[in-house]
Amino acid sequence: MPNAPTAIMPTYGRLPVTFARGEGAILYDTADRAYLDGLSGIAVTNLGHNHxxxxxxxxxxxxxxxxxxxxxxxxxxxxxxxxxxxxxxxxxxxxxxxxxxxxxxxxxxxxxxxxxxxxxxxxxxxxxxxxxxxxxxxxxxxxxxxxxxxxxxxxxxxxxxxxxxxxxxxxxxxxxxxxxxxxxxxxxxxxxxxxxxxxxxxxxxxxxxxxxxxxxxxxxxxxxxxxxxxxxxxxxxxxxxxxxxxxxxxxxxxxxxxxxxxxxxxxxxxxxxxxxxxxxxxxxxxxxxxxxxxxxDTVMQRARSVREVLLTALHEAITDSDLIAEVRGRGLMIGIQPRVATKEIVQRGLESGLLINVAGGDTIRVLPPLVMTDEQAGELGAGIANIINDIAEQENAL
Ligand SMILES: Cc1ncc(COP(=O)(O)O)c(C=O)c1O
Structure with missing residues (x-):
């Protein structure tokens, strides 16, 4: 990953990771670390990687x-x-x-x-x-x-x-x-x-x-x-x-x-x-x-079930339901508006191997591929809850 200025115009605030390959809902970085893809390249790889x-x-x-x-x-x-x-x-x-x-x-x-x-x-x-x-x-x-x-x-x-x-x-x-x-x-x-x-x-x-x-x-x-x-x-x-x-x-x-x-x-x-x-x-x-x-294929039906599993895991793992102001969207276009600051969420997700995004400044945007398994959806939902829990704990300690 380049540290020095590159020959690319700096129009993107890039995260410090380079992916080398992908399979379904998993992306692997150049050191072969696996990340759960809750973003699908911003709603692009809806059928997952290497379909x-x-x-x-x-x-x-x-x-x-x-x-x-x-x-x-x-x-x-x-x-x-x-x-x-x-x-x-x-x-x-x-x-x-x-x-x-x-x-x-x-x-x-x-x-x-x-x-x-x-x-x-x-x-x-x-x-x-x-x-x-x-x-x-x-x-x-x-x-x-x-x-x-x-x-x-x-x-x-x-x-x-x-x-x-x-x-x-x-x-x-x-x-x-x-x-x-x-x-x-x-x-x-x-x-x-x-x-x-x-x-x-x-x-x-x-x-x-x-x-x-x-x-x-x-x-x-x-x-x-x-x-x-x-x-x-x-x-x-x-x-x-x-x-x-x-x-x-x-x-x-x-x-x-x-x-x-x-x-x-x-x-x-x-x-x-x-x-x-x-x-x-x-x-x-x-x-x-x-x-x-x-x-x-029946893959489109997964939009509803993956959403359900993900959100159930989110709600189960959140320590205080008040930490989530609202959940919006349809199918696998999911917006989770937390009652904590969102500026560290993407970075924390990356550190815990989860790819998520923030849209509109205050909303965690989750766009998993339709091929995500229930187990992966549960992991993603719980992982997002844990990030919100940790930030809330930190904010309360201040
Ligand atoms: C609703 C909508 N319209 C248009 C665009 C622009 O698409 P592109 O980046 O492929 O030009 C986007 C991209 O995020 C979008 O979400």
């Missing part, structure tokens, strides 16, 4: 053909799109390489719709606390001023409103004339694993319907089995017009997608958008392996 189906698909495809170009038909892209269509009911897909790019495509779709309607300055409603990515468009849509700060001028055309308040949208008054879409994460991930209220989401669906706005769901983090269904909109029984995903779609291979239906599916034509790598054969082979595994 046999994904590994086989990727290695076979790498040996056959990695990349051609979107100048040509790509059979595996068609196949991945068909699987997504079957899983979501969306009509067509634009493939890219990341979550931010999927959001960029959605922003372009929405703006194009506005121009079709003779709206010269189309606006998208976005929520405080939201995270949509780091490119300038996605950053402009992101509702966290700390992340946006220092990168102006950002893009115009976003109306930021508080989450869970339909009245805040109505209060926009005359500005609503230029609105073409609402973009939301059904569960705000980076914001601290905060699910939007179900009735609010239903209200947004109705509002979009009434005004002919696009309801756009950013399922970059919630999607691909993480919450116990292929996409969380299925559990919510709310059908967006545009849906974005990435992260778990390739189980570690970089692939994102912007899916659309209805009017939104007809907005972009040849030359309107593109990506050199987007949906190349290698990444599509990974996505097909992921989507067929989620479809054919």
């Amino acid at each position: 046999p189906r994904v590994t086989a698909a990727v290695t076979e495809q790498a040996a056959r053909l990695v990349h051609t170009s979107n100048l040509f038909h790509i059979g595996l892209q068609e196949e991945a799109a068909d699987l997504l269509r079957q899983a979501t009911g969306m009509e067509n897909m634009f493939f890219c390489n990341s979550g931010a790019e999927a959001n960029e495509a959605a922003i372009k779709l929405a703006r194009r719709l506005g121009h079709h309607r003779q709206i010269a300055r189309p606006h998208i409603i976005v929520l405080d606390g939201a995270f949509h990515g780091r490119t300038i468009g996605a950053l402009s849509a992101t509702g966290n001023p700390k992340i946006r700060e220092g990168f102006g001028p950002l893009l115009d055309g976003f109306l930021h409103v508080p989450a869970n308040e339909l009245s805040a949208i109505h209060a926009l008054g005359d500005a609503l004339a230029d609105v073409v879409a609402v973009l939301v994460e059904p569960i705000q991930g980076e914001g601290g694993v905060r699910p939007l209220d179900h009735h609010y989401l239903q209200g947004l669906r109705d509002l979009c319907q009434q005004n002919q706005w696009l309801l756009m769901f950013d399922e970059v983090q919630t999607g691909n089995g993480r919450c116990g269904s292929t996409y969380v909109c299925e559990q919510l029984e709310i059908k967006p017009d545009v849906m974005l995903t990435a992260k778990g779609l390739g189980n570690g291979l970089p692939i994102g997608v912007c899916m659309a239906r209805g009017e939104a599916a007809q907005l972009l034509g040849p030359g309107d958008h593109g990506s050199t790598y987007g949906g190349n054969p290698l990444c599509c082979a990974a996505a097909i392996a992921v989507l067929t595994t989620l479809r054919d």
Whole structure:
């Protein structure tokens, strides 16, 4: 592990560990120490490390053909799109390489719709606390001023409103004339694993319907089995017009997608958008392996049972139930808000061989892979409780 400055731009506060290999829910560092993976590369390796189906698909495809170009038909892209269509009911897909790019495509779709309607300055409603990515468009849509700060001028055309308040949208008054879409994460991930209220989401669906706005769901983090269904909109029984995903779609291979239906599916034509790598054969082979595994295997059912075992172990091992203010999320997107300072939690987890994360400043974010065993889930839940217990004891001693 390098101590001296490296040739890498220091955009990340990196933890002092380098991983050499992974198997299921376990990562091994370069000294072969095992760590229980409660993070899945931030909701990416949903099927665990070295998943046999994904590994086989990727290695076979790498040996056959990695990349051609979107100048040509790509059979595996068609196949991945068909699987997504079957899983979501969306009509067509634009493939890219990341979550931010999927959001960029959605922003372009929405703006194009506005121009079709003779709206010269189309606006998208976005929520405080939201995270949509780091490119300038996605950053402009992101509702966290700390992340946006220092990168102006950002893009115009976003109306930021508080989450869970339909009245805040109505209060926009005359500005609503230029609105073409609402973009939301059904569960705000980076914001601290905060699910939007179900009735609010239903209200947004109705509002979009009434005004002919696009309801756009950013399922970059919630999607691909993480919450116990292929996409969380299925559990919510709310059908967006545009849906974005990435992260778990390739189980570690970089692939994102912007899916659309209805009017939104007809907005972009040849030359309107593109990506050199987007949906190349290698990444599509990974996505097909992921989507067929989620479809054919029972692994997605693990989201509920792993969550249950983990949280039971957490509650059993916590010395005082008041130390946990709230547990949020769905399936294996778990937010645990403790009543202790969170700044040491990630480091302490690492020291005890547990990979966890803090999101939204005050919330322990746990994103285990679906393949985590009950025993591992119990260990992770108890381990998190012990870290909270230790910090509380230390705080009380001060
Ligand atoms: C909801 C959501 N949207 C978009 C992004 C951006 O994805 P990427 O880092 O792949 O660009 C993220 C990443 O954390 C996310 O959680």
